[in-house]
Amino acid sequence: MTAISPRCRALAEFLSARGEPAWRLQQVLHGVYKAYRPKWHSIEGLPKGLRWRLKDEFGKYTCSFSPEAFTEGDFAQKLLLKSFRDDAKVESVSLQFRTHRSLCISSQVGxxxxxxxxxxxxxxxxxQLDGDEIADQVLQFLQRGQKVDGISLMGMGEPLGNPKVFDALRILSSPELFGFSTRRLNxxxxxxxxxxxxxxKEFxxxxxxxxxHSPFTE
Ligand code: SF4
Structure with missing residues (x-):
């Protein structure tokens, strides 16, 4: 499971180097992907010293992006997100339909x-966005308390022009992480x-x- 995500790999290596018990990784991942904690400090059950070390190692937030702008309409919310890594910006949209909510997320910058x-x-x-950055757009809406029923890679970028999209699909569908059914991914x-x-073949x-937009090559 840790192999599918740079974040999971880095967390596993970090916790192992500290001599933490094997179950500690599950505890941290639960805090991020099941309890939707936005900061390492807010993950319950972790020793205080470890929370500080996680912050020192990975930054204050559990997500790859900071929200730059949040625009809200009657049935849609749009997030402009800025990468902590290099200030790159992407957009993600949450759409409320009569029976369900669906997210439209980006796969590339430009x-x-x-x-x-x-x-x-x-x-x-x-x-390219990496797998965590693609999936973290979903985390942003979950951290806002939204119940997400479906996810479409239909925002900025051509998803199948980015090999990391396959990592993102694994992260989104992994039961230990987001746990979405692959039938709910588009x-x-x-x-x-x-x-x-x-x-x-793979999904x-x-x-x-x-x-x-045209049957002809332009
Ligand atoms: S519609 Fe075309 S230009 Fe726009 S993001 Fe998709 S592939 Fe890129």
Missing amino acids: CAFQCAFCATGKVGFKR VSTVGVIPGIVKLT PQVNLAFSL
């Missing part, structure tokens, strides 16, 4: 494709064939959507 109808394409490609693509083949139950 995008290399230049679809005529899309503002992100005009920005150009900046960098990937929207402009038609990246190698990515489609890999997705259908046959993840829903695939196509975003095509």
